Amino acid sequence: MTVKIGILSFAHMHAYSYAACLKQIPSVKLVGLADDDPERGQETARRFGTRFFASAGALLGEKLDGVIICAENVKHRPLTELAAPRTPHILCEKPIATTMADAQVMIDVCAAHGTRLQIAFPVRFSPPVQRLKTILDEGTLGRIYSVKTTNHGRMPGGWFVDKALAGGGAVMDHTVHVIDLLRWFWNTEVTEVYAEVGYSLLHPGLGIDDVGMLSFRLATGAYGTLDASWSRPDCHPTWGDVKLEVLGERGIARVDAFSQNLAVYSDRTGKAQWVHWGSNTDLGLIRDFVDMIATGREPFITGYDGLKALEVALAAYLSAERGEPVALPLEREGGA
């Protein structure tokens, strides 16, 4: 069976990686891509040997088995609303949306059309993270006291620093991956968030948050922190990190999910770089999406998972604004 997939927008750079992964899977045909920016769209279509469609609607007319949405965050909702009646499977880049209301609409419209919605949390496919999950499931650490985490990055620029398109800065960009992992590890929810958020702290004049320090409590009783900052300078040897330290009554487990690297120093490029040789987590995500389509099973990472991770990011902004801890779940009518 050939699985026909299209990509809606290359605004998010992960789309390039997903397209490269699709090309590696023999059963997949990348039917085409649509993009608001025709120049980028045409060039990208050439690069991946596929067709450029001038509109998302035209691509969705191709009887696709699934689409991958990698538009700016605020466009996830309108594209999902457009795609849900026309395609049975959607993989949406994180965060699912920029408001709880948008995220709920996306979940509802997919449910109404029987379309399966998956959210792109590739770190669930990191073999070191998966091994940690196994160790936790086996109860090796005993009662879990706390989890100290980071998801650092470089400041990505472009629409990522435009609140109207991204919905927020570093906290919006980098809260959801780790929160999704913690929800998955322990089948739990965040019950309270306190956050310090810094605006233009590391990038003068940026006009959006670039530092986020979240302190949270889980329904399991464990507490933890997440540093979601864009604190890696451009010359940093890699894009950032996902690090987790789980402290339990019997010991401690530490994961540095993207540390299987070669150190590469080149005068030709003038750079020191860490080149990852570990398994490609994006490939794991894309294989899982294709497998869901091929087997007709339910998604491994649901729209609800995307919504609950987003809720923590929104609660962090709210906490910073109020200067006090915020209880979850959030009141739906109030903010968002």
Add this chain to the structure above:
Amino acid sequence: MKRVGIAGAGLIGNWHAARWKHLPVELTGFYDVSSEAAARAVEKFGGRAFDSLDDLLAAVDVVDVCTPTPHHKTPVLAAAAAGKDILCEKPLARHLHDAEEMVAVCQSAGVRLFVAHVVRFFRQFVQAKAILDSGALGRPGVIRTVRGGGFPDWSNHSWFADFEQSGGVVMDVSIHDIDFARWCFGDVERVFARGLTFAGVQPHDHALITLRFKNRAIGHIEGSWAYPPGRFRTRFEIAGDQGLIEFDNLAPAPLTVTLKPDQSPQAPGIPQPHSPLAPQDDPYFLELEHFLNCLESGPVDKFLISPQDGLEAVKISLAAIESVRTGRPIYLDEFEESAT
């Protein structure tokens, strides 16, 4: 679907069997001088235990030779005579004349011979080679590698400790990096080495090998069965006139678990490091998959490792041992293995 038989149901034979189970082949069975070992493998992986090598050969299309080093030649020659394609574990042979004979016989028999230098399928080594080939390092200058630990206590087989059979740490361990260095930098002009091979401390063995490549680049290969027990170490760096690549498996692991002393009976308080990969990135799987794809893609030989590569790795390793013995640099073009 190719029918695959494994000659030698020891550690590597079992590792290969576990991977063959995930490839589109029929794992037909095992032959081992120990019928018990063959039976145990059959219990784990299926297929049947054959009473003789000839019976195995008669039932398969492909033979995976996983016997101890001194016993590679017999199954390889028998498989060639039977017209079967062959995967042979490294080192190709313990002695150069045997390796040469195996390569020549396979060639004249028209069967394909793949020498399983698995390091060429480890992702970190593959990445490094790709970066080197991209030109990011400029002109290749020097390569350093380390591969070693204590004497392998996982092995109940005394043949590793017997230099006459295994060739010691140089032929069993350093040959991996000798092949990798040659893959990166090309043919070797001369080799100089010092080590414990003849120092009377067996089974401990250790060697520091210096290579000079024909392209003028220089290499340093360390192999060890003399370190204190603990984590096995692999390390490499490759330097060119414009850059450097470094890898060290003892760099902080992506996952460590440290338990309080009373909770960890094996290694109290000592971190247990993990560096997991997705199953499809496992180097042994990738190696067998590559071999199988090459067999199925037609008569043109596209092996990443040619029989000649396997032969050269044996020759350089033997030259290194000869250098340890004589204290002299050994030129590969003039090298002939001494009778001892």
